[in-house]
Amino acid sequence: MEGPVEGEDAEAVDVYEAVDSRRAVRAFSEEPVPKEVLERVLAAAARAPSSGNLQPWHVYAVSGEPLAELKKRATARALAGDPGDAREYPMYPAELASPYLDRFSGAAAQRYEALGIARDAPGRPFKIAALNSQAFGAPLVLFCYLDRAMGPGQWGDAGMYLQTVMLLLRAEGLHSCPQVMWTMYRETVGQVVGAEDRFVLFCGVSVGHEREGVPRMRTGRAAMTETVSFIGL
Numbered sequence: 227m228e229g230p231v232e233g234e235d236a237e238a239v240d241v242y243e244a245v246d247s248r249r250a251v252r253a254f255s256e257e258p259v260p261k262e263v264l265e266r267v268l269a270a271a272a273r274a275p276s277s278g279n280l281q282p283w284h285v286y287a288v289s290g291e292p293l294a295e296l297k298k299r300a301t302a303r304a305l306a307g308d309p310g311d312a313r314e315y316p317m318y319p320a321e322l323a324s325p326y327l328d329r330f331s332g333a334a335a336q337r338y339e340a341l342g343i344a345r346d347a348p349g350r351p352f353k354i355a356a357l358n359s360q361a362f363g364a365p366l367v368l369f370c371y372l373d374r375a376m377g378p379g380q381w382g383d384a385g386m387y388l389q390t391v392m393l394l395l396r397a398e399g400l401h402s403c404p405q406v407m408w409t410m411y412r413e414t415v416g417q418v419v420g421a422e423d424r425f426v427l428f429c430g431v432s433v434g435h436e437r438e439g440v441p442r443m444r445t446g447r448a449a450m451t452e453t454v455s456f457i458g459l
Contacts, residue, residue: 239396239397243396244393244397245393248393248396248401249401249442249444250403251401251403252357252362252403252443253362253363253436253437253440254361254362254363254364254365254401254432254435255363255435255436255437255438256363257434257435258289259289259400259433259434259435263398264287266398267391267394267395268287268391270390271387271394273390274383274386274389274390274391275383276380276386277383280380280383282372282376282383282384283384283387283388283428284370284371284372284373284425285368285369285370285371286371286419286421287368288367288418288419289365289366289367292418292419293365293366296414296415296418297359297361299414300359300411300414300415301359301360303359303411303414304355304358304359304411305356307352308411310410310411311411311412311413313409314409314412315409317406317409318330325452329448332445332446333446336445337443355410358405359407361405361432362403363437364403364432364434365433366432366434367408367431367432367433368431368433369408369419369421369427369429369430370384370387370388370428370429370430371421371425371426371427371428372384373424373425373426374424375424384428388431391431392404392431395433399435400434400435401433401434401435401436402431402432402433403432404429404430404431405431405432408427408430409428409429412427415427415430
């Protein structure tokens with residue numbers, strides 16, 4: 227398989243560099259993503275591991291007028307205070323305790339302060355939903371679905387697949403932002419992409435070039451000692 231296309235942002239990226247530079251970008255330019263680049267990324271990502279080689283994911287790549295229509299519909303719902311469709315799976319556990327709640331709260335405060343939405347801003351949840359429903363300006367969104375027959379193991383497989391996609395996007399000089407928020411408006415997404423009822427929307431991944439002149443924000447990570455135990459080493 228060919229490597230990244232030639233260009234200012236398409237130099238080969240070391241795997242460690244790709245992992246380090248991958249972050250959820252929330253400010254994209256209007257520059258389109260070439261179809262051949264996307265095809266190369268998705269073809270390579272098919273090598274991601276999956277238990278039993280089920281390859282349980284199904285992706286809809288949406289751009290152009292269909293994406294513009296989806297953004298319009300979803301944003302209208304968000305700004306109208308629509309709480310969203312009935313959840314098919316919870317975004318987070320109902321009860322989060324330390325250290326998970328601490329990490330969640332710290333990241334959320336940092337992220338939305340950077341976007342200009344204060345913690346006590348009126349209508350904060352709907353303003354956040356409206357920003358998300360615009361895919362932060364991205365010209366392309368990948369919607370990842372799974373068959374309803376799949377279980378927790380296959381959802382884990384989908385996560386490994388999407389991480390592979392996002393790292394390959396970095397190798398192409400592109401950025402991404404995974405968004406579980408799209409499940410709030412899953413019926414609208416399903417209408418636009420034509421998803422069959424047997425599929426469950428896992429998340430969307432916004433894809434594109436980072437907009438210049440926007441401050442870069444990265445959330446911190448827990449120390450390795452908090453998440454890893456070495457046994458016999």
